[in-house]
Amino acid sequence: MPVAWKDHPFLFSSFRLKQQAQIELIKKLGIDSVYVDIDKSDVPPLETPAEAATAANDVTELEQLHQQMEHNKTEQIEVLRKMRRDLNKAEESFDRSLARMRSLINKLRSRPLNAVQEAQELVADITEELLASSNLVLHLMSDQKKDDGIYYHSLNVAVLSMLVAKELEWPRQDIEFIGLGALFHDVGKLKLPSQILRKQEALTAPEQNLLNQHPVLGKEFIKLANDFPEQAMEVILNHHEYLDGTGSPRGLKAEDISQIAQLAAAINQYDVLCHPTVANSVARTPYAALGYLYKYSKGKLNQEFIGKMIKLLGIYPPGSVVELTSGQFGIVMSVNLSKLLLPRILVYDPMVPKDQAPIIDLESEGLQITRCIQPNALPEKIYKYLNPRERISYYFGSETQ
Structure with a gap:
């Protein structure tokens, strides 16, 4: 209209x-x-x-219907406001965690003990939120703040690993071990020449061999801090090891890789597919990345953990651009972990201001997703409206009642 x-x-x-x-x-x-x-x-x-x-x-009937629809719309607008409040709370928590992550990485060279202590506090706080929250919702975070990818990647791997560990009903101590290891899993890259990390063309064989050693360099880095948990250290050292022995840096096989390191390896691979660092690699959408892992990771990554991650993120993870049965386009903004098949979708409607764009619950609107599409396949005006994220970052919140 x-x-x-x-x-x-x-x-x-x-x-x-x-x-x-x-x-x-x-x-x-x-x-x-x-x-x-x-x-x-x-x-x-x-x-x-x-x-x-x-x-x-019948005039009376139409007036009653009109009033009911106006009432329903007002209620829906309030629901949208509540969703946005929940999202804003998650954004605030994410920003605080990201700032703490940046601070502890910057301190790692000069004050490694302090950095590790701060990381343990951050992980303990996240774990407390995870275990205390009911009706958990995984949200898509904005990527307005441009920064070094190591902060976003490390926090992503930590948060997703801890979420999956919670879903696996691991004890709190193991949730904290994997969170701590994930925060530091790539710190060995801080010891590599920047020209290797930022090289746009394919790496030479010697350069790739050096890059493959970053887990070992990370272990040496963290050893500067006393009493770093061995379980968390295994995440740093073994997050690129594969079950079939084809990983790096040591070519370990399944029996030599801890469950914590196996989970971190699966989560790390997912985030790398979404944000590749290898020259000429194309970033996959969250939907495509999960599909790729499901299809091609057998024998290399723990399939129980891959399955749990897919269940956690939903069939259409936050950040996926989708088309609905109504013909409308939208972007998945959040997944309620108790309603995995019913993600919340921010929908394009040219007659609705962008800042008021409806975030709909598929169940309540009687709609379904017909397909997931590449963001660059969207018409320009829809792309600008939905603003698909170049960097996919997640954080969790508890949905208010």
Whole structure:
């Protein structure tokens, strides 16, 4: 409908007509015309619309329907506000954790003991939130703050590893071990020449061999701090080892790789697929990255952990760009861990201001996802509206009631 969103009772300006009363309500809005796409209809036009409209023409009935729709829309707007409040709280927690991550990495060279102590405090705080929260929701974070990828990558791997460990019902101590190891898993790269890390073309064999040693360099780095937990150290040393012995730096096999390191390896591989550091590698969408791991990681990564990660993130992880059965495009903003098949979608509607874009619950709207698409396949105006993230970062929150 070519009318401002606030000037009609429907949730969207573009929607599927399901009853004659909707048509009668549109007629009473005082607009000259609407756009109708017959090709998207799954039923033929009514042969006698006048007869079908008879019951719906009752003024009292239409007024009641209009009032009910306005009430439902007001309730939905409040639900959206609550969703945005939940998202904002998660953003604030994410930003605080990211700042703490940046601080402890910067201190690692000069005050390694202090850095490790701060990391342990950060992990303990995250673990406390995880274990205390009910109705957990995994949110897509914004990527407005440009920064060195090591902070985002390390925090991503830590948070996702801890979430999966919680879902696996690991004891609190193991959740903290994997969180601590994940925060530091790539610190060995701080000892590598920057020209290797930033090289745009493919690495030479000697350069790749040196890069493969960053877990060993990381272990040497962390040894400067006393009493670093051995279980967390295994994450640093073995997060690139594969079950079949084809990993690096030592080519270990499954029996020599701890469960904690196996989980970190799976989560690390997922995030690397989304944000590749290898020259000429194409970043995969979260949906494609999970599909790739499911298909090609057998024998290399722990399949129980891959399955649990897929279940945790949902079929369409936060950050996935999707098309709905309504023909609308949207981006997955969050996954409620108690309703994995019903992610929350921010939907493109040209008649709704971008800052008021509806975030819908698929179940309540009776919609489904028809396909996941590459962001660059979107028309430019939809791409700018949805603003797909170049960097996919996650954080969790507890959905308010």
